Amino acid sequence: MELVSLKQNLKTDWLGKTLEFWPVIDSTNQRLKDLLKGPLVPAHGMAVVADQQSSGRGRLGRTWWSPPGQGLYTSFLLYPPKDKMAAVLSLLAGMAVARAVEGCGLTPQLKWPNDVLLGDKKCAGILVEAGFVPRPWAVVGIGLNVNGPPTSDLPQATTLAYAAGQEIDRGALWCSLANWMEHYYEQWQDTGSGAMLQEWSSHSATLGTWITVLSGATSWSGYAESVDEDGALWVRAQDGTRRRVLSGEVSIRTAQGRYI
Numbered sequence: 145m146e147l148v149s150l151k152q153n154l155k156t157d158w159l160g161k162t163l164e165f166w167p168v169i170d171s172t173n174q175r176l177k178d179l180l181k182g183p184l185v186p187a188h189g190m191a192v193v194a195d196q197q198s199s200g201r202g203r204l205g206r207t208w209w210s211p212p213g214q215g216l217y218t219s220f221l222l223y224p225p226k227d228k229m230a231a232v233l234s235l236l237a238g239m240a241v242a243r244a245v246e247g248c249g250l251t252p253q254l255k256w257p258n259d260v261l262l263g264d265k266k267c268a269g270i271l272v273e274a275g276f277v278p279r280p281w282a283v284v285g286i287g288l289n290v291n292g293p294p295t296s297d298l299p300q301a302t303t304l305a306y307a308a309g310q311e312i313d314r315g316a317l318w319c320s321l322a323n324w325m326e327h328y329y330e331q332w333q334d335t336g337s338g339a340m341l342q343e344w345s346s347h348s349a350t351l352g353t354w355i356t357v358l359s360g361a362t363s364w365s366g367y368a369e370s371v372d373e374d375g376a377l378w379v380r381a382q383d384g385t386r387r388r389v390l391s392g393e394v395s396i397r398t399a400q401g402r403y404i
């Protein structure tokens with residue numbers, strides 16, 4: 145299935161029913177944010193998919209490697225009625241990516257707050273941006289390295305095809321991802337984040353490990369204990385205090401120091 149024929153193959157009830165495909169775009173997140181500033185309010189669940197991004201973005205002003213013909217670069221626009229949604233949405237999207245990747249016969253793990261790993265290498269990242277105008281919105285951006293070899297420029301990155309030993313149909317993968325996103329989003333709205341967080345915790349590469357929390361110029365170490373219903377990470381610091389860490393403000397590094 146080609147990326148351009150996604151719509152005919154999509155099985156969701158509402159997510160991605162409004163869909164834009166771009167052969168190349170600066171950033172799929174930016175596209176939805178631009179639409180939010182325009183005269184027409186874009187639909188809840190609108191999706192943007194691109195084959196290539198010229199300015200793909202990570203968190204904290206970082207760059208997302210987005211070559212053509214290989215990856216999935218996609219963003220979903222949501223109007224969640226709940227506050228404090230960004231951190232939960234990051235974990236929720238990670239869980240949806242993990243399920244879609246499992247459908248390719250792989251065993252992904254989730255690194256709080258926004259990375260999907262295969263082994264100790266990153267195959268996907270999530271960037272949630274949120275605001276309140278014209279109404280509370282969240283743009284959930286997902287970058288997934290699907291086909292081709294990993295780039296030697298990013299020694300900590302991998303691709304699904306590299307891990308699976310075979311090429312993967314990006315169109316079918318996107319449809320599966322949209323299905324899982326819709327499933328976890330509806331479950332969150334209906335019954336809260338508890339069930340999704342249980343699944344997230346059982347896929348976590350972070351919980352139960354020693355981590356270093358990097359915030360601006362400062363850093364401290366501790367033991368990652370749990371995530372709470374808002375998606376915040378609870379860490380037991382070396383002085384025994386329990387500290388709550390919210391995504392967006394920090395990066396974490398495993399004790400082995402090999403990964404940010």
Ligand code: BT5
Pocket residue numbers: 170171172173174197199200201202203204206207208209210216217218219258259266267268269270271285286287288289298300301302
């Ligand atoms: C992320 O940021 O992991 C969020 C990435 C979100 C990308 C999607 S693509 C669709 C949508 N539109 C956008 O413009 N963005 C979203 P962060 O945790 O800050 O990780 C960024 C770091 O990961 C970089 O500094 C690199 O070290 C590394 N990196 C960059 N590109 C990568 C790739 N393709 N695969 C793995 N690692 C990568």
